[in-house]
Amino acid sequence: xxxxxxxxxxxxxxxxxxxxxxxxxxxxxxxxxxxxxxxxxxxxxxxxxxxxxxxxxxxxxxxxxxxxxxxxxxxxxxxxxxxxxxxxxxxxxxxxxxxxxxxxxxxxxxxxxxxxxxxxxxxxxxxxxxxxxxxxxxxxxxxxxxxxxxxxxxxxxxxxxxxxx
Amino acid sequence: xxxxxxxxxxxxxxxxxxxxxxxxxxxxxxxxxxxxxxxxxxxxxxxxxxxxxxxxxxxxxxxxxxxxxxxxxxxxxxxxxxxxxxxxxxxxxxxxxxxxxxxxxxxxxxxxxxxxxxxxxxxxxxxxxxxxxxxxxxxxxxxxxxxxxxxxxxxxxxxxxxxxxxxxxxxxxxxxxxxxxxxxxxxxxxxxxxxxxxxxxxxxxxxxxxxxxxxxxxxxxxxxxxxxxxxxxxxxxxxxxxxxxxxxxxxxxxxxxxxxxxxxxxxxxxxxxxxxxxxxxxxxxxxxxxxxxxxxxxxxxxxxxxxxxxxxxxxxxxxxxxxxxxxxxxxxxxxxxxxxxxxxxxxxxxxxxxxxxxxxxxxxxxxxxxxxxxxxxxxxxxxxxxxxxxxxxxxxxxxxxxxxxxxxxxxxxxxxxxxxxxxxxxxxxxxxxxxxxxxxxxxxxxxxxxxxxxxxxxxxxxxxxxxxxxxxxxxxxxxxxxxxxxxxxxxxxxxxxxxxxxxxxxxxxxxxxxxxxxxxxxxxxxxxxxxxxxxxxxxxxxxxxxxxxxxxxxxxxxxxxxxxxxxxxxxxxxxxxxxxxxxxxxxxxxxxxxxxxxxxxxxxxxxxxxxxxxxxxxxxxxxxxxxxxxxxxxxxx
Numbered sequence: 001x002x003x004x005x006x007x008x009x010x011x012x013x014x015x016x017x018x019x020x021x022x023x024x025x026x027x028x029x030x031x032x033x034x035x036x037x038x039x040x041x042x043x044x045x046x047x048x049x050x051x052x053x054x055x056x057x058x059x060x061x062x063x064x065x066x067x068x069x070x071x072x073x074x075x076x077x078x079x080x081x082x083x084x085x086x087x088x089x090x091x092x093x094x095x096x097x098x099x100x101x102x103x104x105x106x107x108x109x110x111x112x113x114x115x116x117x118x119x120x121x122x123x124x125x126x127x128x129x130x131x132x133x134x135x136x137x138x139x140x141x142x143x144x145x146x147x148x149x150x151x152x153x154x155x156x157x158x159x160x161x162x163x164x165x
Numbered sequence: 166x167x168x169x170x171x172x173x174x175x176x177x178x179x180x181x182x183x184x185x186x187x188x189x190x191x192x193x194x195x196x197x198x199x200x201x202x203x204x205x206x207x208x209x210x211x212x213x214x215x216x217x218x219x220x221x222x223x224x225x226x227x228x229x230x231x232x233x234x235x236x237x238x239x240x241x242x243x244x245x246x247x248x249x250x251x252x253x254x255x256x257x258x259x260x261x262x263x264x265x266x267x268x269x270x271x272x273x274x275x276x277x278x279x280x281x282x283x284x285x286x287x288x289x290x291x292x293x294x295x296x297x298x299x300x301x302x303x304x305x306x307x308x309x310x311x312x313x314x315x316x317x318x319x320x321x322x323x324x325x326x327x328x329x330x331x332x333x334x335x336x337x338x339x340x341x342x343x344x345x346x347x348x349x350x351x352x353x354x355x356x357x358x359x360x361x362x363x364x365x366x367x368x369x370x371x372x373x374x375x376x377x378x379x380x381x382x383x384x385x386x387x388x389x390x391x392x393x394x395x396x397x398x399x400x401x402x403x404x405x406x407x408x409x410x411x412x413x414x415x416x417x418x419x420x421x422x423x424x425x426x427x428x429x430x431x432x433x434x435x436x437x438x439x440x441x442x443x444x445x446x447x448x449x450x451x452x453x454x455x456x457x458x459x460x461x462x463x464x465x466x467x468x469x470x471x472x473x474x475x476x477x478x479x480x481x482x483x484x485x486x487x488x489x490x491x492x493x494x495x496x497x498x499x500x501x502x503x504x505x506x507x508x509x510x511x512x513x514x515x516x517x518x519x520x521x522x523x524x525x526x527x528x529x530x531x532x533x534x535x536x537x538x539x540x541x542x543x544x545x546x547x548x549x550x551x552x553x554x555x556x557x558x559x560x561x562x563x564x565x566x567x568x569x570x571x572x573x574x575x576x577x578x579x580x581x582x583x584x585x586x587x588x589x590x591x592x593x594x595x596x597x598x599x600x601x602x603x604x605x606x607x608x609x610x611x612x613x614x615x616x617x618x619x620x621x622x623x624x625x626x627x628x629x630x631x632x633x634x635x636x637x638x639x640x641x642x643x644x645x646x647x648x649x650x651x652x653x654x655x656x657x658x659x660x661x662x663x664x665x666x667x668x669x670x671x672x673x674x675x676x677x678x679x680x681x682x683x684x685x686x687x688x689x690x691x692x693x694x695x696x697x698x699x700x701x702x703x704x705x706x707x708x709x710x711x712x713x714x715x716x717x718x719x720x721x722x723x724x725x726x727x728x729x730x731x732x733x734x735x736x737x738x739x740x741x742x743x744x745x746x747x748x749x750x751x752x753x754x755x756x757x758x759x760x761x762x763x764x765x766x767x768x769x770x771x772x773x774x775x776x777x778x779x780x781x782x783x784x785x786x787x788x789x790x791x792x793x794x795x796x797x798x799x800x801x802x
Contacts, residue, residue: 031258034225039733098210109714
């Protein structure tokens, strides 16, 4: 079967100022669906990760001149490894100051050694892995950990560090 | 005889060029607020990540977290929410929120105004669009970049044209750059305004010539130029300037979306100048290149025999009209069959099955099956934006229903998990186990307290930290004292007491010496052991506290979930019901619209058929009259 995609560049119309009632009803239903999705996502989050044990990992890129991230891997004892492979669009967003919420997990209270591997390429296009381990203490409060990769202009390379929020 | 298709009517509408993602320009402003190393940066940055990667639902979910942070200014959150709601297509709420920003915030960035102007423009609220664009252009809070300022001026020109304020439109246009994408659009809108405002031929000509000179070579500019030539040509035709019109139609590029109407009109322009052969040629090209159901093609198949008739090629015209009649009858019969509700509903179902993607912003482009006769007949109908919107809405509703079904199933799984989790928690009797552990901890603490006391008293003793052997030796030395004392009291002269006493003194001295020599090392070891014991006790206490916390969290975290899940399930079911009703209403509306379009097509074809039959009757009648005249002249001779 032959399909064609309708080319919509033909004419551009302006929508009517007065939307029919049905359209308004549909918009209201869509808003209700989006709000319900939000509620369900929150419920799921609470089911999966009780507040007391919740730990959220973030990834940020400051600069991005000396390092382009391709993937991040976070692991710790008693924690299922968290992986993420970055798309070009995501890297662009990171360069614009966005912070990637890599994932959420559960950690018991106490001290934990977190192992972080950030794979990427340097300014020459050569593969580079920023690998480090840091110790964090989990209390009864939710923990936010930010893996931050920053350009070091003097050394002409990027460094990774873990910030605890 | 001149017939205009729907396509030509639609071209009179003004152009409104919209950026692909209208929300984009707002965000760089917000980016300036990031990188201040606060937890707020982390939260706004995360929102930003979801938004830039078009995960609008994720961004919307994240917004709840942002709202709980009192450090983030509500104006910033309002801007973020407006951006998001517009991206999600929930315009009503977004616009009311945007109006709030407009009224209360003095520091709204110029780009935010531009963004609002775009949305008002899309909705067709010209006075508000004009006001917002003016604010965007004049705002001193982070003024617009050059390209954005040009867009603001284009919106101002467009709004003025729509509000029939030609003077303002020209005034805003004079503030624009000589060349550029937005100038091109503004020029087109001015042309539309001129035509709608009954401008002179000179004025229209001036706009078309300016487009020819100033427009760039980008595909966008060339397409706009084609459109201007077509519009200018139709205007010239209406004014009876056929030669000028012909020149404009000739300028429309081959294979451009405007080629078909341009070819049709080009033929008419030739015909109006009695250049018959020249008129037939573009129509032949049109019929060869385009589908038989294209409105321009349908009109041209009737135009060809009409031209032949005017050329006095009676026999050829007759055959052509007969072929046209046959063709129109087939098309009418097909149209007639397609008009039933059941066939439209069947077509709609097929169309919906062919669409892909999720609903809303994640919906894929519409696809149509060109081989399907109904889709083919509805090609022009499907090109209308209002129809596309309706079809998209119907697809969205169907898709939402599917999503809600899967969410309902997922919630049932969660409910089961919550039940089993609660049962497990009660079966492990964590509370009593923890109480027993706490008692053991307390017993251990008292033992350690005793040890502490012992250790402290040892510190004060002169012979502290003795080994087991040394303790035995100390006891022996202690026991020797009463024995020597007894011998002395009994005057045991046969025993050399002095030698015994000396030996005792020496043995005691060596023992004390040894113990004092080893004491620092032993004291250090004992201190270390004590310190480690204290540390272990502290760890034990922490672990106990954590276990208590974990138990409390595990119990509380699963409490009330079953009720919450039930509530969510109820909400989903209610939503499903209302969406199902909406779906039904929308489907009925679409079916009625399709039916109406097919009826219009039928009416148009019937009109063409009548024209063809009338021409046939006329030609036969002429031929008959001629025969009669010839026969009567022959009889007379």
